[in-house]
Amino acid sequence: MSKQTPLHRAHIDAGARMVDFAGWEMPVNYGSQIEEHHAVRRQAGMFDVSHMLALDLRGADAKKFLRTLLANDVAKLATPGKALYACMLNPAGGVVDDLIVYHFAEDRFRLVVNAGTADKDLAWIQERIDRDAADVDLAPRRDLAMIAVQGPQARQRCWQAIAGSQAASDGLAPFHATEFDDLLIARTGYTGEDGFELALPSARAPGLWRALMQAGVVPCGLGARDTLRLEAGMNLYGQDMDEDTSPLDAGLGWTIDFKDEGRHFVGREPLENNGARRRMLGLVLEDKGVLRAHMKVTTEHGEGLTTSGSFSPTLQKAIAFARLPLAVAPGEQVQVDIRGRPAEARTVKLPFVRKGQCLV
Amino acid sequence: MSTVPADLKYTKSHEWIRTEADGTLTIGITDHAQEALGDIVFLELPEAGRSVTAGEAVAVIESVKAASDIYAPLDGEIVDSNAAAVDAPETINTDAYANWLFKLRPADGAAVEALLDSTAYEAEIAKA
Numbered sequence: 001m002s003k004q005t006p007l008h009r010a011h012i013d014a015g016a017r018m019v020d021f022a023g024w025e026m027p028v029n030y031g032s033q034i035e036e037h038h039a040v041r042r043q044a045g046m047f048d049v050s051h052m053l054a055l056d057l058r059g060a061d062a063k064k065f066l067r068t069l070l071a072n073d074v075a076k077l078a079t080p081g082k083a084l085y086a087c088m089l090n091p092a093g094g095v096v097d098d099l100i101v102y103h104f105a106e107d108r109f110r111l112v113v114n115a116g117t118a119d120k121d122l123a124w125i126q127e128r129i130d131r132d133a134a135d136v137d138l139a140p141r142r143d144l145a146m147i148a149v150q151g152p153q154a155r156q157r158c159w160q161a162i163a164g165s166q167a168a169s170d171g172l173a174p175f176h177a178t179e180f181d182d183l184l185i186a187r188t189g190y191t192g193e194d195g196f197e198l199a200l201p202s203a204r205a206p207g208l209w210r211a212l213m214q215a216g217v218v219p220c221g222l223g224a225r226d227t228l229r230l231e232a233g234m235n236l237y238g239q240d241m242d243e244d245t246s247p248l249d250a251g252l253g254w255t256i257d258f259k260d261e262g263r264h265f266v267g268r269e270p271l272e273n274n275g276a277r278r279r280m281l282g283l284v285l286e287d288k289g290v291l292r293a294h295m296k297v298t299t300e301h302g303e304g305l306t307t308s309g310s311f312s313p314t315l316q317k318a319i320a321f322a323r324l325p326l327a328v329a330p331g332e333q334v335q336v337d338i339r340g341r342p343a344e345a346r347t348v349k350l351p352f353v354r355k356g357q358c359l360v
Numbered sequence: 361m362s363t364v365p366a367d368l369k370y371t372k373s374h375e376w377i378r379t380e381a382d383g384t385l386t387i388g389i390t391d392h393a394q395e396a397l398g399d400i401v402f403l404e405l406p407e408a409g410r411s412v413t414a415g416e417a418v419a420v421i422e423s424v425k426a427a428s429d430i431y432a433p434l435d436g437e438i439v440d441s442n443a444a445a446v447d448a449p450e451t452i453n454t455d456a457y458a459n460w461l462f463k464l465r466p467a468d469g470a471a472v473e474a475l476l477d478s479t480a481y482e483a484e485i486a487k488a
Binding site: 017028029032033034223227288289290292310311313318339 | 398399401402420422425453
């Protein structure tokens with residue numbers, strides 16, 4: 001039996017096509033995922049992301065603990081409300097999960113983790129708290145619903161839908177969050193567009209969803225979420241990286257902070273010893289067809305593999321992420337095996353699209 | 361609720377088949393299939409003159425979500441494919457019965473009678 005979010009009824013009422021995703025019954029689209037994609041690039045769309053799990057960490061050791069748990073350094077989070085994208089690694093340097101960490105106070109943080117890894121993450125973090133005998137209380141927040149409102153007009157429409165929210169959040173810089181009543185407003189997202197991610201008590205979620213719809217925000221499903229994040233060059237856990245993948249091979253080197261030599265975060269040693277062995281680049285297909293995950297890529301420097309791929313509604317071409325030999329540079333011609341048919345593609349630097357603009 | 365016109369024949373793999381006056385078969389995918397596939401973005405259709413056998417994968421439909429094979433419903437020869445649909449694959453989402461994929465001259469014209477009728481196909485998709 002799949003789990004349902006507090007917005008389940010709202011999805012059915014809006015005509016959603018529901019699918020199982022990581023044990024949750026979630027909307028994949030409400031008609032056309034391409035139209036939903038364009039709504040986010042051009043105006044504003046919203047996603048129910050209540051299947052993801054917020055984990056609150058409180059206690060005197062919270063900061064110290066997170067500095068070893070995460071490969072990015074929460075010491076960078078100097079101001080309350082600042083957020084950071086980080087990977088949680090295993091001792092071999094593989095990725096346990098990728099997440100956003102919010103800093104509320106020196107002794108109070110929140111992690112937002114993937115739905116498919118939530119139970120594993122919870123156990124993993126609690127085990128490390130116990131082993132370190134850290135003064136940290138870990139509280140999963142299944143009482144919260146989360147809605148991501150994304151697009152060039154997303155913030156404006158949130159302000160329209162939530163009385164009084166503009167004064168509280170119009171000065172909010174990207175990757176910062178603020179509390180407003182029982183709402184957490186964060187200027188974050190997974191689409192390459194501006195917008196807010198809102199966390200609130202579950203009982204209030206259907207009302208907020210309705211108010212956002214009335215303000216002209218288009219409900220969007222997991223289908224559009226995937227093509228948007230792909231265009232934005234953002235990794236999907238379980239597809240572009242997993243426990244057997246080094247973040248350095250998956251385009252996540254920018255999230256690994258080696259600066260403080262005394263910070264012995266989990267997985268640091270193997271990353272320092274091995275360095276990057278593969279390079280992640282984007283592919284734009286020049287022949288006909290659609291790129292998908294797990295397609296073989298032939299380059300002048302050896303073979304690689306696509307990890308994610310789809311049709312890009314913004315570029316009107318097929319695009320993919322590919323894990324390639326280190327020597328491959330952006331702008332090279334490569335061949336992709338599309339179900340036995342060789343097709344020409346070009347390597348590009350990620351992202352493909354940012355803030356509505358095509359960059360490749 | 362997807363539509364299933366009564367005057368067509370169907371396969372379990374969600375193709376529809378219409379017998380034309382000259383005995384050739386016009387083949388497309390059902391409304392149920394287009395809805396399940398989601399936004400269609402690319403078609404690969406067979407060339408005229410190709411001999412095919414029933415159940416053989418002869419075309420590919422790519423939606424944003426996934427690639428799906430389309431099968432020949434009967435033995436025969438491909439006589440035409442729909443270039444207009446290749447240029448505008450999204451028209452299949454708009455009307456799956458107006459936008460056909462290919463035409464087939466069946467080796468045995470009577471064999472079409474053995475395909476599913478609309479009632480049997482409706483029962484088939486109700487099971488899923």
